[in-house]
Amino acid sequence: MNSERWQQVKRVLDGALALEASGQPGYLKEACHGDSALREEVESLLRHHQLAATAFLKQPATQLQGPPADTEPISPLGYPYAANLGDPSGALESYRKAMTIRESLAAAKPSESRLLTVTSDYIRMANLLESTGDLSGALAEMRKALPIAQGLAAANKSATVADQLGGGYYFTGMILGQMGDRAGELRTYQEAASTHEAGLRVDPSNMKLRSHLAGDYAGMALSLKKKGDLAQAIPLQVKAVQILEAVTQANPRVAPLREYLGEAVNRLAGFRKDQGDVAGALEMYRRAHQIFQDLAAADPKNSLAKANVGFAQIGIADALVVSGKPASALPTWHEAIAHFQQMSPETGNRYVRTGLANSYSGLGGAYLAWAGDQNLSASERQKKWREARSWYEKSLDVWNEKARRAELENDEREEAQIATANIAKCDWALRGASRRAAK
Helix, strand or coil, X not given: CCHHHHHHHHHHHHHHHCCCHHXXXXXXXXXXXXXXXXXXXXXXXXXXXXXXXXXXXXXXXCCCCCCCHHHCCCCCCCCHHHCCCCCHHHHHHHHHHHHHHHHHHHHHCCCHHHHHHHHHHHHHHHHHHHHCCCHHHHHHHHHHHHHHHHHHHHHCCXXXXXXXXXXXXXXXXXXXXXXXXXXXXXXXHHHHHHHHHHHHHHCCCCHHHHHHHHHHXXXXXXXXXXXXCHHHHHHHHXXXXXXXXXXXXXXXXXXXXXXXXXXXXXXXXXXXXXXXXXXXXXXXXXXXXXXXXXHHHHCCCCHHHHHHHHHHHHXXXXXXXXXXXXXXXXXXXXXXXHHHHHCCCCCCCHHHHHHHHHHXXXXXXXXXXXXXXXXXXXXXXXXXXXXHHHHHHHHHHHHHHHHHCCCCCHHHHHHHHHHHHHHHHHHHHHHHHHHHXXX
């Protein structure tokens, strides 16, 4: 169903919901103008209307960043790997049907609970669209959610409303970052942090607010790191880790908190590596890897933990290469590749494809670094350049596939360009070696 058709369904449904049940059949006959498919769709929605008005709407508003683990769509640190939607187009249509009913009911009888629910559903829709690479569509849904949440927050200073608005800012910042809007990304993460901090002044012991504030700090840190400002990024990331260590210690049975802690430690490790503290980074990567391994072992269905095991392996291997030990990094690079291959990158999970592309590039980089060892013979160095080239080609194939699927983020386009440049570098080195051998 295209968007124009869906708007037609919604207009007819809104008109039907404004009438008593006895007047609906006559209205539908006139409004549908003989379009039986349109009438059947509206009647189907009307049949579910009573359920939606009672049990369905009595469910608590879904918080963007709240546990439990089996329903968590994204983490507060910017890793939406957990979304397991199966059929994205089917899920999107289901959400739209639910939204049609909820929007109509909220418009007819506005209440805080109904408006919170509508806001949550916009965020769910945005999460689904983001997971498929439709960043513009995701941002459009967030721009529907935020004004409602802002209006609720202006009227009610409760922790629940603050968490909803803060979550909306957070996810908007995440989308803007993927779209390359660095200024908008940082500004929106800062708004998220201010909102969650205000909520904590109302309810200082609120675990959700505290863990989500850690996510805001981590988002700000990532944005600053992208700008090259590690001096400001690292203290913010340290604050995120410290908050999550405290809430995890206080709530050891809450698996999502351990996941968030692992992600925060993994990100801090990357910052430390970029700062030049490779030994400290390697220690942190290994700590994060252990956290994710424990989570995956405890719940084999935890796709987020499985993906993060692979990303932590990438961090460990990369740190080994940076520390001047490319040969020692090879087994870990191969483990990461096997890990992401096992997760079926040909499916709808674009983050698994990202992990696989990064693993291929990383292994190419290890061989390229190894080829720089002047103690190797000329023939051995040529072998390393050929190996490097082959892995960079594999990486570029995955990046091109992601481009074909229209799911490349701005940073990933840069990674594809780096792979292309390194292929050219290997070719240049091999041509030079051939010329020297011919003399």
